[in-house]
Amino acid sequence: MDYIKELTELIQGMSNNLNTVKEKQEVMEAQIASYQEAAARGFVLPGGNLTNPKEEDVKEFLGGFEMAKQGKRLMDKSFHAHTIDEETRQEMAKYFCLFVRSAVQGDPAAYKKFQETYKGTATDIGDSGNVFPIADIVDAEIMSYARESSVILRDARIWDMTTDKQSFPAETGSSSTYWGNTTVEAAPTIAEVQLDADELSAYAAVKNTTLADARSDIVSWLTESFAEAIGQALDTAAFVGDGEGLYGGVSGLLSAKCGKSVVMSGSTAFSMISGTHLSSMIAQIDGVRKMGARFYMNGSILHFVRNLRDKDERPIFIDTLGSQVSGTIWGYPYTEVITMPSSSAANTAFVVYGNMKHFAIGRRLQVSALQVDPYGLWTTNRMRFKVYNRWALKVAMPNAFCRLLTSAT
Numbered sequence: 001m002d003y004i005k006e007l008t009e010l011i012q013g014m015s016n017n018l019n020t021v022k023e024k025q026e027v028m029e030a031q032i033a034s035y036q037e038a039a040a041r042g043f044v045l046p047g048g049n050l051t052n053p054k055e056e057d058v059k060e061f062l063g064g065f066e067m068a069k070q071g072k073r074l075m076d077k078s079f080h081a082h083t084i085d086e087e088t089r090q091e092m093a094k095y096f097c098l099f100v101r102s103a104v105q106g107d108p109a110a111y112k113k114f115q116e117t118y119k120g121t122a123t124d125i126g127d128s129g130n131v132f133p134i135a136d137i138v139d140a141e142i143m144s145y146a147r148e149s150s151v152i153l154r155d156a157r158i159w160d161m162t163t164d165k166q167s168f169p170a171e172t173g174s175s176s177t178y179w180g181n182t183t184v185e186a187a188p189t190i191a192e193v194q195l196d197a198d199e200l201s202a203y204a205a206v207k208n209t210t211l212a213d214a215r216s217d218i219v220s221w222l223t224e225s226f227a228e229a230i231g232q233a234l235d236t237a238a239f240v241g242d243g244e245g246l247y248g249g250v251s252g253l254l255s256a257k258c259g260k261s262v263v264m265s266g267s268t269a270f271s272m273i274s275g276t277h278l279s280s281m282i283a284q285i286d287g288v289r290k291m292g293a294r295f296y297m298n299g300s301i302l303h304f305v306r307n308l309r310d311k312d313e314r315p316i317f318i319d320t321l322g323s324q325v326s327g328t329i330w331g332y333p334y335t336e337v338i339t340m341p342s343s344s345a346a347n348t349a350f351v352v353y354g355n356m357k358h359f360a361i362g363r364r365l366q367v368s369a370l371q372v373d374p375y376g377l378w379t380t381n382r383m384r385f386k387v388y389n390r391w392a393l394k395v396a397m398p399n400a401f402c403r404l405l406t407s408a409t
Helices: 003-040 086-104 108-118 136-149 151-155 208-212 218-240 275-284 299-306
Strands: 157-161 165-172 190-196 198-207 260-264 294-297 334-336 349-354 359-364 369-373 382-395 401-406
Touching: 086 108, 086 136, 086 218, 086 369, 136 151, 136 218, 151 218, 151 359, 157 165, 165 359, 190 359, 190 382, 198 208, 198 218, 208 218, 208 382, 218 359, 218 382, 260 275, 275 349, 275 401, 294 299, 299 334
Parallel strands: 157 359, 260 401, 294 334
Antiparallel strands: 165 190, 198 382, 294 349, 349 401, 359 382, 369 382
16 A cells, blocks of 8 residues: 555645635635625625624715815814814714715615714704704814804803703802801801703704815814804893893893993993993992903994093003903903994993803703704705704893993983
8 A cells, every 4th residue: 555645645635625615714704794795785684784783884874075174174273272183073074974964965874874873862852853963072062162152151150951940059158157155057058040941043054065065174164153153142142132032031131130230321322431331330249249250342332442531541441562461441351242232222231241150051961953954045055054952041140240221311
């Protein structure tokens, strides 16, 4: 017997079998990869889906958008004081592009993916098929950019609300103190303010050509538009709200809800404002509450203030040329508010003085949503987007603020 020949044939046979096994393994791996790709595209496979939904890549749903451009302006410090990092940019790009594909382009696969990805974000408004809940990270960033265009969001206290009605501390008093060897027990006094959240909708219109342009930075555009709309709406309600439905029932700082007032006797023109009027406003507020107080007015009113002089012809508006710190009025800082009155009228409040920590803002959590109106502006080839929130605004400590009014006649 030729043992060498027999051994050689045995080894060759084993090698051929191993090659066959390897070939079959490669075929099976290719088939599995093909099944996984098909499952990722929504095909139902026999025996179940081989793809883990949590690891499913969403890139196929973002086609038509140049993802590298989406949200880039939100990272640029030359455009914004607040900026996002790359990870946040990608998350916001994924959200908005899925939203546009779902709501605007009517892609059923993108809509299904949107609902799977953001179904954990609660909302209790409207028809679930037409409402797109805003992801927490997107909601937080919109609010951050809204502060850039909103005075009240920057300066006032903001409370998170888990229900539509909640009470929060407006001011806390200290415990009583006693001299001598006798101490009387006394608890601190607490003043509370009840906040009632109301609906706020902010709109933004986008040209259809912009939405169709894959190179357009839709993410930055929508974020900035929503942020500015929300910020300006809250400023308007906080300062000029008259308690009616147009302002969500908010009575602002220029309304009678403001605790203190100074009236310009005999004058109905804003241009007749004087240094004495402004000094009287300061005097109306108790000493401790003047800490951190400032003036709020429209920029056109500030023009008159910069030209005011005291009886010795010294300017009451103190400014140093080239200084990085803005000027002061009788030593107190000021803030321009574009939503405050600029046109003279009788019996009209137009300047506010006080510390905004005594103004309360409540933000209802987990109800933010986006909606699309493709028909309202169809004649102008534009599409309107609406962001929905619930907010509560209230003068928490009325006597911590003073307003300046023109004469009734």
